Amino acid sequence: MLYPLKFHPILKKKIWGGERLAYKSEEHEESIGESWEISAVEDNISVVSNGILADNDLQELIEVYMGDLVGDHIYEKFGIEFPLLIKYIDANDDLSIQVHPDDETAKERHNAYGKTEMWYIVDAEKDASLVLGFNHEIDKATYLQALHQNKLMDLLNVQKVKKGESFFIPAGLVHAIGKGCLIAEIQQTSDITYRIYDYNRKDANGNTRELHTDLATDVIDYSYQPQHRVNYTPQDNQSAKLVKCPYFTTNLLVFDRDIEKEYVHLDSFVIYMCLQGKFTITTGECEPVLVNKGETVLIPACFKNLTLYPDDITQVLEIYVEE
Template sequence: MSLYPLKFTPILKDKIWGGSKLKTVLNKDFSPLPNAGESWEISGVEGDISEVCNGNLAGNNLEELIEIYMGDLVGDKVYEKFGMEFPLLIKFIDANDVLSIQVHPDDALSKERHNAFGKTEMWYVIEADKGSELIVGFNQEVDKETYLRKLEDGKLEDILNNEPVKKGSCFFIPAGRVHAIGKGILLAEIQQTSDVTYRIYDWNRTDDKGNSRELHTELAADAIDYRFEKKYETEYESGINKSTELVHCPYFTTNFLDFDKSINMDILELNSFIIYMCMEGDFQIEYDGKEKLNVSKGETVLIPASLDHFVLHPDGKTQVLEVFIK
């Protein structure tokens, strides 16, 4: 059976800080969850493997597809490196309240402690309420001792860097960088396939039973990159009808594509799958000379590596994130 552009059933996650924008903005109105905080669009995480929801392969999960199609699905070089494990986790996140302050370990530390990959990620802001902020990194030079003292004294916020955000804001979050998504922010998250998170501080919140969420103070202290950066936000200038690179790292490349005309895509030399996350508008993917797949705002689609030529047809002005591995 030949491959084609694949959609997957979103895996929705109820979160204490979640809201309603996944339903109202990104059209995931099928959600039964009262506080849908995350929509895992494409996942190879054990226990949460995405399942195809369109075409002849509907009902097959991502792991089964990789086992059958191997490099034809993900690209030969990707398959050689990652084997049966899909290397990226693709999400939409709706923060109706501030998330916990957290950090993720790098590959070496994560393998040592959890026999897993580390977690480098990026954020692209789809919508942000007026005055919304993210926490990214430190606002001054900090060492481990200073950090632990501030944490113990309840003054951690004194040394954290707050970033005001708006639609289109982009941040790269390498493993080791302290971060938190603020209240009123809807964003796309692209990350390594890993669910290893060290929670540093959770604003003294409790669940409906009065229990606080677990903190990982000691684990986090050894995972944090304490370096201070003068600039944390990714600066870019997007142009119409062309891809603009937002992030390029060993784990993924993400482009922003703002287009209102048809675009021919030839990815023979890329040797990787491509993922499109639709931020605004609607478009069609034309492939195999005649077949077409409609993609709407809030939907995500995976283009197999073997589908080396296709055409994107926008329905008016359309904005997407384009994700692959170089």
């Protein structure tokens, strides 16, 4: 029997990782850069942590429950591969400048999906920033010249950010997360990243990290796009749309009273990422499930009516895939 599913986080130690995700580690490890909350990436398949299905992985569950778990149209398109990768990212240092391929290029080069994603700023230190595209329109030759002359940063759009802001990152957009950002990331199931610049940093052995200049050059969008921040208005006790694209829809839900959620017309799983507070989910068919701050829960597609009971003011990202 299905019910709201939690998963063991898959923790990734990074040279740029911080301490804000240490609570997810039983050993309270430091330098955790990423917590993969729900993943179907090869060799990183999420495993259930709660209820009678504990210790089963996500792929096994989709094999058994198919459309009841993910939605019929999603199962028909993706089979047993879950279509989204859900993460928290803690940047204690600047991440490398990078770009991701689109579906067509990723299929041709890697037999994989491309990578369009979005970011929600869960927290940000003073003067924290993101790199989002170029600060004016350029061409490939200009880009390569700047890259080889170690002047790429002169071309990039660096934007200060604050808690509660959201950004859409389509495939092809050059981007990077800056020091001091704690981010919730929703993306296609893909781990393909082309690193194009890493500030000439060296590891303990004096080695620089691998760059993917040739692969990246042909997928970069060189146009100037002045706006990457998502414009939205938070709404008390109802969902506010952040991003809707072919790969996912993400809403922000801020509530301080009981909320009835109806998904009768949605043929998709729903994911809740609890950013603030905590809440209990009831379905009328299974035991209530408590979701604490920092936890992520997957609601199977077969549940069309839920009630969410908050403990004080609660903030949640609501994620699903529309037809």
